[in-house]
Amino acid sequence: MTKPKKPASRKPSPRKRGSASRGSSSPGWGRVLWRLLAVVMVLGLLSLAWLDALVRQRFENHQWQLPARVYARPVELYAGREMPPAHLQQLLDLLSYRQDPAARQPGSYAFSRNALVLHTRGFRDSDGGEAAQRLTIGLQGARIASVVDGAGRALSTVRLEPLQIGSIHPGHSEDRVLVRLDEAPPLLVQMLLAVEDRGFYEHHGISFRGLARALMANLRAGEVEQGGSTLTQQLVKNFWLGRQRTLARKLVEIPMAVLLELHYSKEQILETYLNEVYLGQDGGRAIHGMGLAAQFYFGQSLAELDGHQLAMLVGLLKGPSYFDPRRHPQRAMSRRDTVLVAAHQHGVFDAERLSAYRSRPLDVVPRGGAALYAFPHFIDLVRRQLARDYPAQVLASEGLIIHSTLDVLAQLAAEAELAEFLGGHEAVNGAVVITAPDQGDVLALVGDKRARHAGFNRALDAVRPIGSLAKPAVILAALQQPGRFHIGSVVEDGPFDVRMPDGQIWQPKNFDLQSMGPLPMVDALALSRNQAIARLGLDVGLGEVIKAFHTLGVQSRVPSYPSIFLGSLNLSPFEAAVMYQTIATGGQKSPLRSITDVFDRQGEPLGRYPIRPTQVVDPETAYILQWALRQAMTDGTGRYAVTRLPQPLLVAGKTGTSDGQRDAWFAGFSGSHLALVWFGRDDNKDTGFSG
Incomplete structure (x- = not known):
């Protein structure tokens, strides 16, 4: 029996092994690639979902932080009001009215020799506001002779719109005046789209045609002349991504622009763009939006701007710093004309209007514009009074x-x-407070002889001895004891001394170091006799005089020393004005207010600040005290002050000087106004002035 032969062993072919190896590994690599692709797709979808949520959340819930804006009271024009033409011109300049021979549009005027044709702007306030109207104001010398409307009807009073005098800014110092798209001039929108995004209403966030056009223009120019970004992309950049130019930012910007267009209308995007875009810098304040830029550069509202001005704003989009019209007027003019030519080429206006617009100057107002005139010391008072009712973040x-x-x-x-x-006293500074006594209104407040200097507010914070301004409180305390004293009661102006609780001797002296002997109480006040007033204060009683200070509105602590009779009481000019306010109103005490109304950003009322006077002094007693203060002005220490006032003006008031002539004071009132003035040095040295 033969054994079967074993088959000959054969080595596998190298070719076949290689072939088998490739065949078995291909499915593995394919699976890896598909998995990677799936991961990328999932990550991409997740990124898009995240970007979509980011776009919608920010766009729908975003609320610009807007500063509180503070406005002055409307100026009233009426027949008989004293208003020299120079003051009227100053007022129109402050309100940024522009000359126009026909005064066709609101915010324009035309002067003739004896009349002013004025087209007012409309405004709203708690009294209903005023409609825009065309008026003829007759002038006679330094007075308004008549106010007549367009129909020839005589008007009793017309109010001009209030001037913005300041604002309370958010921490990041952005500022803007919001405008609705239907409030923006159509010409602005047309020029903006002609220059920045001609296909705005056709594309869906990005424009391949615009990118190609920008590429060709840049190649022809040999430099980056056009960016190719749509308005939607620009809004995404400003709103979400910042100004840095990186590839990563561009890759995020494009899908965000598309997502924005998917969710929101062209009108919503355009309106947001008009309010968000950055257009300049005012010190630490960033100027955002077309509405504020119109005020900042031209001192007018956006609706009042002419075509050449709108073109300049559009031109600034390319570089607000490089084309700053105040620092680089030639660059700004060239850029403005480029915008005008582009708008003409795309049919926005004809050649005649192009020529007219290009012939106009820039018409830029000085920095900040009259519409943002600064009154920092008064704004400081407003801020403090608002802080009682509104948190700082809200303001x-x-x-x-x-x-x-x-x-x-x-x-x-x-x-x-x-x-x-x-002006000639370098080391001496001062403060002024002017009020309307019957209304409790602060009409003016100056805290530094450098009116625009926003440093130490002396009107509110310079707490200094008030000198003889204290003496009416002593007279009031005496008059409130009618069984013992009257305004003609005789008091002794002579030397005496008082031993104080600490053993020291107080010896009041008169300013002239002389004594006049017996004299009526009214003369003791008018002539500011220290010895007579001090003796009267002791007779009345220290406690009664302290009570009189508080009755007149002094809230600061009044020290229990007889030297307060002669003014060793430290008050700020503002608090001293409160004291004299009560006298001027016939004994009615009310806090001085700097605010009348507060509205939200839509103009809906949030709060009013009505006056609530309280009768704290008998009217007859208050009248006698007023009469005594008039004698001080006509026959006493206020005689010099009277010579500086218009005649005939019946003024009641009192001068004051602290020890060593460190402080000089004057408080006076007549008719509808009260004024308090203080001079002093911050180092508390001799001023060289006396009250």
Whole structure:
């Protein structure tokens, strides 16, 4: 039996092994690639979902932080009001009215020799506001002779819109004035789209045609001349991504722009763009949006701008710093004309209007514009009084509209007088407070002879001895004891001394170091006789005089020393004004207010600040005290002050000087106004002035 042969063993072919190896590994690599692709797709979808949520959450819930804006009281024009033409011109300049021979549009005027044709702007306030109207104001010398409307009807009073005098900014110092798309001039939108995004209404967030056009333009120019980004992409960049230019940011910007267009209308995107875009810098304040830029560069509302001005705003989008019209007017002019030509080429307006617009100057107002005239010391008072009712975050972010009591003309006059009087006295500074006694309104407040200097507010924070301004409180305390004293009671103006509880001797002396002997109480006040007033205060009683100070409105602690009779009481100019306010109102005490109304950003009322006077002094007693203070002005220490006032003006008031002539004071009132003035040095040295 033969054994079967074993088959010959054969080595596997190398070719076949290689072939088998490739065949078995291909499915493995494919699976890896598919898995990687799936992961990328999932991550991409998750990223898109995240970007989509980010876009919608920010766009729908975003609320710009808007500063509270503070406005002066409306200026009233009426027949008989004293208003020199120079003051009227100053007022129109402050309100950014522009000259127009026909005064066709709101915010324009035309002067003739004896008349002013004025087209007012409309506004709303708690009294209903005023409609825009065209008026003829007759002028006769330094007075308004008549106010007539367009139909020839004589008007009793017309109010001009209030001037914005300041704002309370958010922490990041962005500022903007919001405008609705239907409020924006159509010409602005047309020029914007012609220059920045011609296919805005056709694309879906990105424009391949625009990118190609920008690429060709840049190749022809040999530099980056056009960016190719749509308005939607620009909004995404400004709203979400910041200004840095990186590839990663661009890769995020494109899908976000598409997502934004998927969820929101073109009108919503365009309106947000108009309010968000950055257009310049005012010190630490960033100028955002077309509405604020119109005020900042031209001192007018966006609706009042002409075509050449709108073109300049559009031109600034390319580089607000590089094309800054105040620092680089030639660059700004060239860029403006480029915008105008582009708008003409795309049919926005004809060649005639192009020529007219290009012939116009830039018309830029000085930095900040008259519409943002700064009154920092008064704004400081407003801020402090608002802080009682509104948190700081609300004031800095919710766009509150604050109507204040400030009288612009009174404020400017007070600033000018203080600066002129102290102009030659480098070390001496001062403060002025002007009020309307019957209303409790602060009409003007100056805390530094450098009116725009926002440092130490002397009107509110310079707490100094009030000197002889204290003496009416002694007279009031005496008059409130009618069984013992009357205004003609004789008091002794002679030397005496008082031993104090600590053993020291107090010896009051008169300013002239002389004594006049017996004299009526009214003369003791008018002539400011220290010895007579001090003796009267001791007779009345220290406690009664302290009570009289508080009755007049002094809230600070009054020390229990007889030297308070002669003014060793430290008050700020503002608190001293409160004291004289009570006298001027016939004994009615009310807090001085700087605010009348507060509105939200939509103009809906949030709060009013009505006056609530309290009768704290008998009217007859208050009248006698007023009469005595008039004698002080006509026959006493106030005679010099009377010579500086218009005649005939019946003024009641009192001068005051602290020891060593460190402080000089004057408080006086007549008719509808009260003024308090203080001079002093911050180092508390001799001023060289006496009250």
